[in-house]
């Protein structure tokens with residue numbers, strides 16, 4: 001009734017409707033000092049850090065999935081270099097001990113009343129909240145998907161359900177076009193859509209089938225990669241290995257029964273091209289998490305609206321954000337999450353003491369550009385898309401050591417460093433290795 005009265009008094013419809021919903025969802029109530037939404041990379045890292053600051057009993061994480069996945073390794077799973085089993089661990093095993101795991105889905109966020117509502121009807125109130133809900137994949141925005149994944153020769157490294165299909169398609173390849181796509185939306189790990197192309201090239205060379213393949217990368221972007229230094233190296237590789245790159249081509253339909261992919265030319269509206277494929281790798285359109293998008297925490301595009309320096313919400317000072325769900329203007333990666341976790345830890349420590357946040361996030365992100373089964377270009381850069389490299393060597397060069405970092409060292413850093421709240425990115429090492437000059 002109170003919410004109805006406020007509606008009549010002309011308060012924002014969105015807020016009033018969400019409050020109406022909350023009251024109907026409150027079959028059970030819980031309260032936590034620190035509520036973390038999402039138990040992915042950012043959510044688990046921050047819950048481990050918050051446990052250290054305020055004690056496990058004060059922290060809860062809302063996460064519905066029984067399994068936690070290290071998504072970056074899916075690039076190698078799609079090329080048969082790692083198993084999908086190695087990418088996942090039970091969520092129970094990564095949840096910091098003593099922290100409350102609320103095993104349900106957030107349905108609604110009401111920052112005006114400091115509450116969230118879950119899909120089992122529980123209302124959880126909080127003093128402080130960290131939003132780490134990731135982003136949403138939209139295979140359904142491409143005509144013919146996701147049902148097209150029921151056919152052979154099509155895969156996608158972006159989902160645990162479809163990543164092994166990439167490897168099957170690669171092994172099945174006999175002759176024809178192998179086609180790789182990049183959608184007309186922001187994505188997570190902007191290098192992943194083309195890494196699988198280089199691995200495909202390497203696999204087909206290894207198995208003697210390269211001569212029978214026409215390798216095509218159709219990207220919606222006007223560039224091969226957003227940072228010039230690394231893009232220059234990638235264009236060289238593309239030329240040397242005879243890979244065909246078509247810019248501004250956006251996948252709009254998959255006719256999986258006929259093995260055809262339809263692309264629109266983003267520079268010539270209405271112009272489409274149909275490509276027959278023998279293997280298709282789809283990078284789906286992506287967008288904001290729908291729960292964030294429908295809440296007052298979203299910016300106009302639907303992303304969590306946070307201060308880009310300290311990760312505090314722009315309107316609700318007791319709300320913070322990390323990772324893919326935010327509107328931080330950098331490439332969304334787990335490496336970025338690591339750097340953000342150190343900054344956010346500092347911001348929250350300051351806020352808890354009624355002090356001003358003082359440490360600034362520089363937008364650090366990293367994308368290990370896998371260019372074969374034993375080489376990687378290790379792209380690291382900041383908000384200004386300027387290289388911010390950890391090692392005092394030219395990281396735009398393909399290197400074997402960087403492949404080992406990607407395939408062997410980084411998974412360890414993720415499971416034992418980031419998720420336990422101990423790894424906050426390479427900044428201290430970069431400073432050391434560059435004698436304090438970077």
Ligand SMILES: Cc1cc2nc3c(=O)[nH]c(=O)nc-3n(C[C@H](O)[C@H](O)[C@H](O)COP(=O)(O)OP(=O)(O)OC[C@H]3O[C@@H](n4cnc5c(N)ncnc54)[C@H](O)[C@@H]3O)c2cc1C
Nearest residue numbers: 038040041042071072105106133134189323324333334335
């Ligand atoms: C193929 C691929 C390759 C990649 N390669 C790299 C790489 O080489 N390097 C790199 O650094 N990064 C890479 N990434 C990106 C990296 O995995 C993500 O950027 C990172 O996981 C983001 O962390 P996050 O916590 O923001 O989101 P996520 O880790 O995706 O976690 C979000 C969590 O929120 C939960 N959730 C969603 N909705 C709700 C809800 N309503 N209620 C409760 N919980 C919810 C989800 O279940 C999930 O657990 C890659 C990703 C992919 C898919």
